[in-house]
Amino acid sequence: xxxxxxxxxxxxxxxxxxxxxxxxxxxxxxxxxxxxxxxxxxxxxxxxxxxxxxxxxxxxxxxxxxxxxxxxxxxxxxxxxxxxxxxxxxxxxxxxxxxxxxxxxxxxxxxxxxxxxxxxxxxxxxxxxxxxxxxxxxxxxxxxxxxxxxxxxxxxxxxxxxxxxxxxxxxxxxxxxxxxxxxxxxxxxxxxxxxxxxxxxxxxxxxxxxxxxxxxxxxxxxxxxxxxxxxxxxxxxxxxxxxxxxxxxxxxxxxxxxxxxxxxxxxxxxxxxxxxxxxxxxxxxxxxxxxxxxxxxxxxxxxxxxxxxxxxxxxxxxxxxxxxxxxxxxxxxxxxxxxxxxxxx
Numbered sequence: 001x002x003x004x005x006x007x008x009x010x011x012x013x014x015x016x017x018x019x020x021x022x023x024x025x026x027x028x029x030x031x032x033x034x035x036x037x038x039x040x041x042x043x044x045x046x047x048x049x050x051x052x053x054x055x056x057x058x059x060x061x062x063x064x065x066x067x068x069x070x071x072x073x074x075x076x077x078x079x080x081x082x083x084x085x086x087x088x089x090x091x092x093x094x095x096x097x098x099x100x101x102x103x104x105x106x107x108x109x110x111x112x113x114x115x116x117x118x119x120x121x122x123x124x125x126x127x128x129x130x131x132x133x134x135x136x137x138x139x140x141x142x143x144x145x146x147x148x149x150x151x152x153x154x155x156x157x158x159x160x161x162x163x164x165x166x167x168x169x170x171x172x173x174x175x176x177x178x179x180x181x182x183x184x185x186x187x188x189x190x191x192x193x194x195x196x197x198x199x200x201x202x203x204x205x206x207x208x209x210x211x212x213x214x215x216x217x218x219x220x221x222x223x224x225x226x227x228x229x230x231x232x233x234x235x236x237x238x239x240x241x242x243x244x245x246x247x248x249x250x251x252x253x254x255x256x257x258x259x260x261x262x263x264x265x266x267x268x269x270x271x272x273x274x275x276x277x278x279x280x281x282x283x284x285x286x287x288x289x290x291x292x293x294x295x296x297x298x299x300x301x302x303x304x305x306x307x308x309x310x311x312x313x314x315x316x317x318x319x320x321x322x323x324x325x326x327x328x329x330x331x332x333x334x335x336x337x338x339x340x341x342x343x344x345x
Contacts, residue, residue, distance in 0.1 A: 297319055
């Protein structure tokens with residue numbers, strides 16, 4: 001299936017075809033997960049132009065959580081809400097090595113074995129491999145042994161190096177991101193694939209990004225979900241160049257094209273439209289354009305604090321209400337997209 005042709009089709013015809021496939025696969029259910037985000041440090045030497053979260057060492061609000069403090073945060077949120085997953089991501093902090101993550105993962109598993117660890121990203125794996133003078137495989141094996149269950153798709157942005165060099169010149173290239181994902185899949189570590197659109201790229205770059213993910217999925221079948229979100233120009237350096245975000249129509253086009261592109265031998269089971277990154281109303285509408293997962297509750301998320309203030313969703317009940325409002329049946333899931341037992345709130 002030609003991705004460029006898909007992306008260029010009439011939006012409503014594209015959406016109707018994606019809706020028919022989504023309904024065939026999932027009916028009118030929409031999944032979500034009770035999750036928190038543990039942003040263990042905001043110190044980052046990669047300094048992406050699109051990111052409002054990173055701080056330099058020495059900045060007044062720079063931080064790095066000690067392992068004990070990080071574990072306490074996870075346990076406190078779990079005690080209040082009941083967690084199925086903790087998403088662990090942060091900046092590239094030269095003072096944090098692989099032993100930090102091994103200690104953190106083991107401590108979480110020892111005290112809360114029911115919580116899946118969805119952690120780090122190809123960027124962080126590459127950094128650890130260079131810091132520790134290890135191969136990507138050795139890093140992933142050690143992280144898996146310590147308790148990492150799956151890996152998010154952070155750092156994907158657009159898998160076109162011309163674009164990556166403009167928005168994040170210090171970040172790993174597209175080929176490295178894909179090769180680390182392939183290594184993870186080979187070790188039985190499932191991952192998600194991500195896409196951040198709406199900055200300096202164009203539709204031809206969307207198509208190349210989707211094609212590259214489809215090619216890897218055809219080879220490894222290791223991606224559980226595809227997640228796209230809109231670049232937000234607020235509070236970051238790239239905003240001086242890209243002043244206005246794309247409209248929700250772009251999200252719907254990409255979600256629908258992804259649902260139709262990731263089929264057959266390149267089948268990615270789930271298309272996620274997060275209420276936080278896309279906004280509640282757009283996330284609801286995306287369910288009619290092929291998305292079947294609403295993301296997580298995302299307690300404690302710090303990277304997108306401004307967007308969270310605009311979308312004050314506090315509990316799993318709030319997420320379920322959004323799903324029902326859109327006309328779907330909410331189903332709480334676990335880290336592997338299987339139905340999960342209900343938690344506390």
